[in-house]
Amino acid sequence: MFGGGCSMDQVPFDYLSGKYGDKLGILWLDAHPDIATTNGSSNGHEMVAANLLGKGADQSVTKVKNPISTSHMMYAGLIEKNLRDRDKLVKELNVRFAGPDELKENSQLIIDWIKENKIEYLAVHFDLDVLSPKNFRSVYPAEPYTDEEDFPAAVGKMKLAEVVRVLNDVSGKAEIVGLGIAEHLPWDAINLRKALSEISIFDD
Template sequence: MTSMHPSGPGALRLIFPQWQGAAGAGAVGSLPAGQPHQTQLSYHLGPALLELLSPAHEGPTAFVPVSTDTSDEAVETVDGIYAREAVLRQLREGLRLVSEVDPASVVTFGGECSVSVAPFSYLAARYGPDLAVLWVDAHPDTGIPGDSYTGFRSMSLSTLAGAGDGEFLAALPAMVAPSNVLHIGLQDWQDPGMANKHRLGISSVGITDTPEDTRRILDWLALTGATRLAIHVDLDVLDRRDFTGSTGNGTRGVRVPDLLRIMDALGDAGEIVGLSLAQHAPLELLRLGGLLRDLPV
């Protein structure tokens, strides 16, 4: 399996603890009264834990500075995007950091789903139409400003594909043609972003726990002609029998062995130059932190 990892001297590990793309104080669950934004801030803690638990990294590491200001002004919804100023500023900073390193590949630990926009846009500029994006997620993330949900995480893939807020699009060095984007494991077919997904023409492959899923993904990849892959994995796509550290949808998600089988096959079919892990929401650790604040330690 080590052959599929985008690691080595040419790889950048990007730590991007952005949480502002998850709109609303109750975005990822409930915590004791008096901590209305701690559920969102759990996305800020998740990337550090991913970095801590990951194998040693040979290449450079970059940290995107992310504000933890939860004041009403800081999280104001502007032009249909929650915390728009912070999200746009941090997107630009992420792009700047990646561009300065100019890596051949990027592994990103997030944060909510929008952390993939900066590194994948950089990779699209570097590799052009030879880059395919595989978006492994329970949700489409193809919303646009004006939809009922204002969190930018729900607009991350549509922005990457060239549809969305003009200032965000102007910040990107490149976009990915919708024909080079594949959804994997999509579960929320009622999401407001589905209309834009269909308009863009982004294809989907469901996961049925069989090798047939892998064949359909590889057939799609062959049709694109792309040989380099950027893979976004939203941890909420995982079945809760295997992982509970996100906001998944019970026991109907992707099983971990199936995800690893697909990743292994993709690593054989092309060069994985981008890999993002997003939506790690360690709520139990935040609850523990709340307990520690109340104990005489």
């Protein structure tokens, strides 16, 4: 899956959980945990991980048929210091996570998680905003004239090369059967298209 917000992975990952059962793990590459409930948020994209764990909104449109065990979900690239009240389930449910600094040199923490939980298949949520806007520009915090210090949520710290290494490392331990790439915002392309649309030669 490519494009759109984080909630795009809910239905495919729910399906994969039903297919592979407790042999499936979900690796959530994201600066944010997306684990809010209706008590802390009204945004569906902030609840998708909670929904997949069976802890989110209890409505027909969001309810997951095959919730995954908390031991079978792990966050990578999560910015712990920026966790908000709406993110408290990360700690309350003791969901495993590894921050950007812990993944700079190797992927061992994720590999250990795979081995400990006998995970054979992986569904990977790759939110592009896990990446530093200094390294990858097509992310929300890289919107022109945006100051990272003023951004209202955690700003990713990982490099694209580090994510590629992580995915290659884990694919040697478990088969990746699902990959969602979310939050692609190519600002230059968006702004160029908007600018060109205002020039008469491009009129219909």
